[in-house]
Amino acid sequence: MNSKTLFKDKNSLTIRYTPDTVPHREEQINMIGGILAPALKGDRPSNIFIYGMTGTGKTLVTQYVVNQLKEIASSNNVTINVLYVNCKMKRVADTEYRLIAYLAGLLGKKVPATGLPTDQVYKIFFEALEEKTGVVILVLDEIDALIEKVGDELLYTLTRINQDIDNSKVTIVGISNNLSFTENMDARVKSSLSDEEMIFPPYNALQLKDILLERADIAFNEDVIEDGVIQKCAALAAQEHGDARRALNLLRVAGELAERQNMTKITIGHVDCAESKIDLDHIVEAVKTQPKQSKILLKTILMLSEKSSEYIFTGDVFDLYVTLCDKIGIKPLTQRRISDLIAELDMLSIINTKVISRGRHGRTRTIRLAISGKVYTKVSEYLNNEFNI
Ligand SMILES: Nc1ncnc2c1ncn2[C@@H]1O[C@H](COP(=O)(O)OP(=O)(O)OP(=O)(O)O)[C@@H](O)[C@H]1O
Ligand SMILES: [Mg+2]
Numbered sequence: 433m434n435s436k437t438l439f440k441d442k443n444s445l446t447i448r449y450t451p452d453t454v455p456h457r458e459e460q461i462n463m464i465g466g467i468l469a470p471a472l473k474g475d476r477p478s479n480i481f482i483y484g485m486t487g488t489g490k491t492l493v494t495q496y497v498v499n500q501l502k503e504i505a506s507s508n509n510v511t512i513n514v515l516y517v518n519c520k521m522k523r524v525a526d527t528e529y530r531l532i533a534y535l536a537g538l539l540g541k542k543v544p545a546t547g548l549p550t551d552q553v554y555k556i557f558f559e560a561l562e563e564k565t566g567v568v569i570l571v572l573d574e575i576d577a578l579i580e581k582v583g584d585e586l587l588y589t590l591t592r593i594n595q596d597i598d599n600s601k602v603t604i605v606g607i608s609n610n611l612s613f614t615e616n617m618d619a620r621v622k623s624s625l626s627d628e629e630m631i632f633p634p635y636n637a638l639q640l641k642d643i644l645l646e647r648a649d650i651a652f653n654e655d656v657i658e659d660g661v662i663q664k665c666a667a668l669a670a671q672e673h674g675d676a677r678r679a680l681n682l683l684r685v686a687g688e689l690a691e692r693q694n695m696t697k698i699t700i701g702h703v704d705c706a707e708s709k710i711d712l713d714h715i716v717e718a719v720k721t722q723p724k725q726s727k728i729l730l731k732t733i734l735m736l737s738e739k740s741s742e743y744i745f746t747g748d749v750f751d752l753y754v755t756l757c758d759k760i761g762i763k764p765l766t767q768r769r770i771s772d773l774i775a776e777l778d779m780l781s782i783i784n785t786k787v788i789s790r791g792r793h794g795r796t797r798t799i800r801l802a803i804s805g806k807v808y809t810k811v812s813e814y815l816n817n818e819f820n821i
Contacts, residue, residue, distance in 0.1 A: 437653055438691050444650040445684035456639040457493050464497045467628050471512050471567035476601035481625050484632025486609045487675030491573055511566035519578035528586050532557050561597050568602045575606040576613040584621045591624040634674025640666035643676055657698050664703045682706050716810045718780050725765055726773050728756055731815045743798035759821050
């Protein structure tokens with residue numbers, strides 16, 4: 433048997449695939465469905481704010497519910513218009529102009545990519561809304577990215593839209609995996625956006641197992657998955673934070689590794705390899721996308737950790753960092769900014785920091801590298817290539 437017989441439909445394990453069933457989200461589906469149901473009678477539903485960690489099914493569930501609503505609506509001769517925007521998408525939601533132009537476009541009005549006064553773009557969008565009968569459900573996925581890029585003024589306008597428009601009824605569904613952005617949000621925007629609030633909990637290992645079993649049936653041929661493989665993928669993903677995307681990725685990569693080795697079965701060993709591969713790709717990618725100053729900082733920490741396996745003191749890091757900046761010919765950041773960057777590297781799990789007491793010298797923060805083995809080698813090679821010091 434050759435490797436071709438492992439996968440039946442590999443596409444079903446990628447993010448592009450939308451499953452027909454959504455196990456373990458009945459409660460969320462019913463709740464969102466219930467909140468949006470008035471749209472079927474032509475009444476405006478409350479706005480909803482959906483929050484939950486990454487991979488907890490927010491996007492999937494929302495799309496599932498609005499698609500079902502649209503189906504019921506069309507069999508009842510009612511119109512429901514759904515405008516879905518992923519605000520992380522480049523060239524769509526990075527300026528107010530672009531977003532409103534994009535929304536107008538979804539409603540069938542063409543707006544030039546640049547050039548019009550913003551007022552004019554709004555006018556076209558409002559006119560397009562006026563022409564629509566029935567409720568318009570505006571789904572703003574990754575809404576934190578929108579606020580970060582264009583501020584909350586735009587959302588204020590959107591939440592007030594129904595006062596300016598006679599014919600149409602707009603409901604906003606905001607989705608985010610990051611709650612902290614609401615802290616700085618205008619209180620009025622925040623409260624009208626979250627008429628209804630919903631939190632998606634992380635999946636546990638048993639739930640992830642069910643999700644994987646359903647998907648594996650579609651993705652793989654019969655009898656190619658060894659006992660324990662699905663459980664292992666589920667357990668690893670549950671350990672992290674109940675992330676279905678990670679669970680599916682582990683299974684897909686394990687399958688690809690087995691395929692590459694021309695194996696007839698996917699084993700637990702493949703899952704272990706998949707885990708290291710995903711982590712490796714993830715961390716190396718994270719390092720590559722850091723700002724230059726952060727990379728110099730990390731290079732500094734790597735150099736110090738090669739000298740001693742003990743904890744590294746932030747004071748030593750700063751001194752060597754300044755020296756390296758001099759060598760490279762770049763202006764060093766202040767100690768305060770470096771502290772921020774250290775905290776960021778900690779968040780990315782590239783380093784661990786800990787505050788310790790040094791007796792009469794007071795308290796200080798110490799650093800230890802959190803990467804080892806293959807990841808360490810890759811990161812180290814990359815930084816050596818970047819900075820020839
Ligand atoms: N209950 C489920 N049943 C089947 N597949 C699921 C389920 N929940 C999530 N998935 C799958 O897991 C992946 C992640 O789900 P989704 O994109 O909805 O997460 P999210 O909460 O929107 O994450 P993020 O905050 O990162 O955008 C998708 O491929 C989705 O199809
Ligand atoms: Mg999502």
